[in-house]
Amino acid sequence: MKQILILFIALTIFSCGENTKKEIVHLEGYALGTTFSIKYIDKNSVKYDKSIDSIIQAINKSLSTYLATSDIAKINKGDTAVTVDDLFIEVFLKSKKIHRETNGIFDPTIGILVNAWGFGPEKPIENLDSVKVKELLKFVGFEKVILNQENKVIKEFSEIYLDFNSIAKGYTVDVIGRFLESKNITDYMVEIGGEIRARGKNQHHEIWKIAIENPNFDGSRSFAASISLENESIATSGNYRKFKVAENGQKFAHTLDTKTGFSSKTDLLSASVISTVDCADVDAYATAFMAMGYQNTLEFLKNRNDLKVFLIYSKPDGTIETYSTVRFEN
Numbered sequence: 001m002k003q004i005l006i007l008f009i010a011l012t013i014f015s016c017g018e019n020t021k022k023e024i025v026h027l028e029g030y031a032l033g034t035t036f037s038i039k040y041i042d043k044n045s046v047k048y049d050k051s052i053d054s055i056i057q058a059i060n061k062s063l064s065t066y067l068a069t070s071d072i073a074k075i076n077k078g079d080t081a082v083t084v085d086d087l088f089i090e091v092f093l094k095s096k097k098i099h100r101e102t103n104g105i106f107d108p109t110i111g112i113l114v115n116a117w118g119f120g121p122e123k124p125i126e127n128l129d130s131v132k133v134k135e136l137l138k139f140v141g142f143e144k145v146i147l148n149q150e151n152k153v154i155k156e157f158s159e160i161y162l163d164f165n166s167i168a169k170g171y172t173v174d175v176i177g178r179f180l181e182s183k184n185i186t187d188y189m190v191e192i193g194g195e196i197r198a199r200g201k202n203q204h205h206e207i208w209k210i211a212i213e214n215p216n217f218d219g220s221r222s223f224a225a226s227i228s229l230e231n232e233s234i235a236t237s238g239n240y241r242k243f244k245v246a247e248n249g250q251k252f253a254h255t256l257d258t259k260t261g262f263s264s265k266t267d268l269l270s271a272s273v274i275s276t277v278d279c280a281d282v283d284a285y286a287t288a289f290m291a292m293g294y295q296n297t298l299e300f301l302k303n304r305n306d307l308k309v310f311l312i313y314s315k316p317d318g319t320i321e322t323y324s325t326v327r328f329e330n
Contacts, residue, residue, distance in 0.1 A: 022187075024203040031056045032169055033066070034193030040180055041187040041203060048183065052176055059172050062087040063164050065111065066121045076111070078158045083151050091164050091171050091280065092147050098167075098284045099142045102300070106288040107142050107258040111163030114256065117263075120163065133261035140258055170195045170235050170283025177279075189229075190279075194236055197279040198229035212236065212272050212310055225310060227326065233279035237286035238270040238312075255290045266293040270312040274326060277306065294323070301325065 027038040027049050038052065062085050064070045074082050084092070098106045111120060113136055118124035125132060144156035153162075164171075173190045177197045180188050187200030189208045198208040207228040227234070237255070257264045271289040273282040285307060289297040294313040301307060308326040315321055 022203045022205070027052065029053075031192055032060070032064070032172060034169070036190075036192040038176065038191070039189050039202070040185050041200075042183070042185055046183075048179070051179060055175055055179060056172065058085075059087055059168065059175065063091060063168050063171075065163055065165065072162055072164065075153050075155075076161045080152065080154075082153065084147070084153060087171075087175070089147065089151060091167060092153075094171075094278075094280055095164065095167060095284065096142065098281065098288065102285075102288040102292070104142070104258055105291050106166070106284050107140065108162050108164050108166070109140050109142050109145060109160050110256055110258050111161035112136050112139050112159065113261050114163055115161065117256065122161075137261045140261070166237075166287040167280050167284045169193050170233070170278070171280035173197045173233070173279040195234070195279050195283055196229065197233045199231050210234065212270075225322075225324070227274065227310075229274070232274050232276050233282050234272060234274045235279060235283040235286045236270060236272040237290045255287065257291060264291040264293070266290060267313045267315075268292075268294050268297065268311060269314055269320065270310075271297065272310040274308040274310075275306055282307070298323075 022041045023045055025038075025040050025042055025045055025047055027036075027047065029036055029049075060067050060070060062071050065072055065076065067073060071082050071084055071088055075084075095106070095108050099108075113133070114120040115122035116125045116128055116133075116136055139157050139159045139161070145160060145162070146154045148154055169192045173192050173195050174197060176190045177188065177199065180190070181199070187202070189196060189198040189202070196210060198210075202208050207230050209226060209228045211226040255264045255266065256262065268290050271286045273286045273289065275282050289300070289309070289311070292300065294311060297309070297311065301309065309324070310326065311323040313321055313323065
């Protein structure tokens with residue numbers, strides 16, 4: 001499961017000189033193991049907190065590996081009778097698309113190894129070695145899973161463990177955003193654990209503005225850049241806060257290489273992806289880029305003008321550099 005608490009919402013937004021200020025509705029709470037913040041402008045100032053809670057519960061019921069009664073948990077346990085809902089289907093199909101585009105680097109079947117290394121909801125495997133990892137890799141490969149016409153998941157091996165946590169938060173952001181749009185709300189920002197979807201403008205009549213955090217290993221917080229989101233989504237993935245430490249002191253990052261089963265040896269410290277596509281998509285791309293590393297990410301982006309990035313990476317001499325395909329603000 002990737003670390004996503006990397007963005008924070010910029011609270012200070014410069015005035016554009018207009019005297020009229022729209023009232024904003026602000027909802028906060030906890031969801032999917034993290035916090036959420038939802039801001040929107042509604043002429044009647046209606047609070048849709050109950051509806052949003054219902055959306056979060058529905059997504060948990062469908063996709064949460066941490067909920068034993070969820071559809072995905074039942075499928076992972078071998079229940080072949082589960083008929084999945086529209087939420088599951090959309091995430092499954094999005095994941096298939098991005099799995100193909102990234103040549104298998106983004107792969108929800110990595111779940112069995114996520115658990116084995118101690119990053120998931122299941123009990124980790126003690127003294128995990130290369131022999132056992134090789135055995136588990138037999139059950140990794142999204143091409144080994146299909147969704148049939150009856151909306152049932154068919155796995156080549158019963159041991160295959162699906163884990164959509166690298167896309168689920170972004171997807172939840174999208175579903176909440178779409179709900180607000182169904183209520184004729186055109187100005188909003190939805191954030192869950194740092195994944196953000198923004199539409200329209202804020203109460204100051206300005207485009208929504210957010211900041212991207214520096215990869216500080218000492219736990220302190222500082223910010224590398226800020227950006228205005230013009231009807232866009234942003235997601236960030238990073239390895240510098242979530243890792244396991246072995247008895248010998250070696251650190252194992254939570255981003256796993258789907259080809260080797262071990263922690264990805266990457267020079268990327270943080271990958272932020274911005275696009276007009278869904279937040280679920282940029283969530284998945286950010287995860288894939290962390291596993292790809294800096295140079296392979298640049299190669300991937302050559303044919304993807306729809307994706308903008310802000311990358312923080314480590315050079316061979318240990319110095320930290322940034323790369324951006326979008327103009328960031330000071």
